[in-house]
Amino acid sequence: MTTALAETHADLAPGSVVVIRDEEWLVTSTEDTADGLLVHVQGLGELVRDSTASFYASLDRIEPLDPAAARVVADSSPHYRTARLWLESTYRKTPVPLGDSNLTVSTRALADALTYQQTAVRKALDPANLRPRILLADAVGLGKTLEIGMILSELVRRGRGERILIVTPRHVLEQMQHEMWSRFALPFVRLDSAGIQRVRQRMPATRSPFSFYKRVIISIDTLKSERYIAHLKKQRWDAVVIDESHNLANVATLNNQLARLLSRNAEALILASATPHNGRKESFAELLRLLDPSAVPPDGVASPEEVERLVIRRHRHSPEVAGAVGADWAERQEPVNRLVQASEPENAIARELDETWLHPVGGVSPHSGQNSSLFPWTLAKAFLSSPAALRDTVVERIKRLGAGPAADTERKALKRLLDLASAAVPHKPAKYHALLDELRRIGVKKGASERAVVFAERIATLRWLQEHLPKDLGLPREAVEIMHGGLADDEQQRIVEAFKQEQAPIRVLVTGDVASEGVNLHAQCHELIHFDIPWSLIRIEQRNGRIDRYGQKTPPRITALLLEPTSERFAGDIRVLASLVTKENEAHTALGDVASLMGKYDVDGEEEQIKAVLAGAKALDDVVRTVDEVAASDDLTGLFYRLFDAPAVTSPDQVTPREPDGRAGSGLYPDEISYLDEALRAAFIDPTAPPGNNGVAWRRNPKFGTAQMVPPKDLTQRLAVLPQSYLADRRVTDEFVLATTSLRGKDRLEAARRDETSSSWPDAHFLSPLHPVLDWASDKALAHLNRNEVFAVRGDVDSPTVLLLGTLTNRRGQVVSTSWLTAEFPALEDPDFTLVSPYASAHEALQALGWGTTRANPGAVGDLDRLQRLIPVAVRHARAQMREVFAAAGADVARRVEQWVRRLDAWDTEADALLQRRELRQRRVSVQQEREIVTAMNPDRQLVRPLLVVVPQVETHA
Structure with missing residues (x-):
């Protein structure tokens, strides 16, 4: 790059006005790419107004307009309306600096101002991290979706949220889209099955939807298709959000490969999961590497300091949370475990399971496959859901049986069990009668508004319940909806949204565990019934969290139905399950994290442990730890407890809410x-x-x-x-x-x-503040001035004064620091005699000029030629003043960059001492990319812009 071109590029900073192809544009951001400097602009000229575009400096001639040559024009509009609008719009289009930890727009969105959520946003924006990267690991129900929306809002206001990708499970796509738009005015194009079809009709088949739309929400299952991965490799994102990120930790999965790709191409990365680790240090380290490849040393052991830097974790009873939620999150009632006496057909099944499968004579079950001691409990688990579920399970097992004596023995035993299950299906199970009692107790009936969500694992059970509940409760068929993973994503979303609406006919949602993660079901419901108890503490917690979450105004009630057969050994075994509900409640209160009790951090892993307990291979106390044992452990669970869950010295009533500390606007308008x-x-x-x-x-x-x-x-x-x-x-x-x-x-x-x-x-x-209507209004207001003009107005000043805005940006085109100041000219005959005053904010500077309130405009300011001479002098003096201000800001950024470089150097040094394993070489590539990003964070461009010339209310002519 030539010296002249480099100097030209130094003026291409956000806020500068440029001429490209003979049209005037406002620079919104810039970035260095492999193809040279890319400048993103907003149209100001007549032909390009309301347009956005991007130009490469290597391909187009980009001419920055010289701020010192700005022409002074008078504003004759009523109450200086034109100048006020132009100033306010300029302020809104000027990004908040990276290092500003004040919250601006997020506290003015449609969400309750909860201090613990604001803490998460401030941590994500912490300038010490250079890039916003965080794992939101708050427990179920605390509002991670709102925290995500708040963080994204602040990134948008900082000019770092133009292109955003949100990746979620498919059944919460609409919920996430709804929250982002309704509360934060952030519109996202939803690429579910219907959305993808709609997009295909509007764009060429070869074009990527990610280049067509700037903000997209999509499920991870859809995104994993080879077609989308090919497009993603070419896309750069300002921010990527991945919900339920615990599914990314396994390096051998496509989920992890996708996450690595997104991490490399994203400036900001937000991971969210209520179960942030699976107990294995190497898996948790992989999540940290996605956030910061240098956070985990080459030996794979992350320090507590790095975990604390990148992770935020609270639960319902954390002091910060308890002191903030108040009556907006009612404490749950004590859970109810209801033992239900089995019917005679069910007792017959239980005896057959007990004597033939669970506790056979000679200790050998008829099962001819692997895990012969555990498979019988698969049959028992299906039976404890419903006879219909057992029948379907047996039928499927018979289909898979091969030939041979062992298979024939198992087939014979299975057919006996099938006959008993088939005979029991026409009879209504005992638990069903108990369910009817519970629903009637709740008040679910024709003409009433009370609702309940009923969880069961097996689809056969769900379908049986949907078939019989309407008639037995005297409800219309549409009052009972069924939801399971076999439904299309748009149908799942429709059911969830209907359950939230008061006027929707649905009264009972019968659902499988597809609804146990991420779905909000508390808007109209505070009653949850486990028709069958999951053999996993994690699953119990996930289910309960659907109604036990922030915004629940009525104490939620959790009821579990547990079948009790007359077979004593079988009944004694399954009473173990009742204790799981109690243990989940204890951990909910003390830890906010039940996964640490069993240490498996996986539903399937926990189920296998419970099967082993039921089979007599293990004791429940050996499988499920106490809260005290978790706190004292030296594994990841103990580390998390000490970092995030240990009781704090501060009690809830001592938590002092912090007021929002930023402004959405400049102060020219009250709202x-x-x-x-x-x-x-x-x-x-x-x-x-x-x-x-x-x-x-x-x-x-x-x-x-x-x-x-x-x-x-x-x-x-x-x-x-x-x-x-x-x-x-x-x-x-x-x-x-x-x-x-x-x-x-x-x-x-x-x-x-x-x-x-x-x-x-x-x-x-x-x-x-981020509403697209306001953005549209801002663009219209910015078009009031012609090329490189500045308004002249009157104010509360003693002599002509120029208001200026200075910005310091880095090579990535991000605003590092801003400075608002005025240049006062006590004597027009001697413009060099200038008093320069810096201000902490635009609001403070405008107040000093008497522009804190609406002013009358007696007419256009005169003698513009004399005022014109002040502009280049003001710009020159302001640049000199800002060099001092920006020197401090630049030094601060340089210090943080240097610290980061030392971290990267330390990582490289340690890596050199280890064998160059393949995975280590791959990590080195990511660390090198991080080094290039860090280098580009150093400030390298200053811009000074005159915004306003203010003269005394009564003009004097020296």
């Missing part, structure tokens, strides 16, 4: 609706007129906290990326209704669950 209202009045002759008459049918109703408009064509085009079901249900392209206060926004969000149209989308969308 978002005031800014939007003024922007519309500036953009349209009469915004209240219909669209055909240069208006948008704008209406405000302050009494009810709403406003509405008919989106014009250019706004409608932007709204195309909003959730498709939202666009269809609320017809927002015909009329967009906005909730203008958070109180109204929450009210409409809650009301959506009671809406008779059966839409879970709010009929009035909350106008949060």
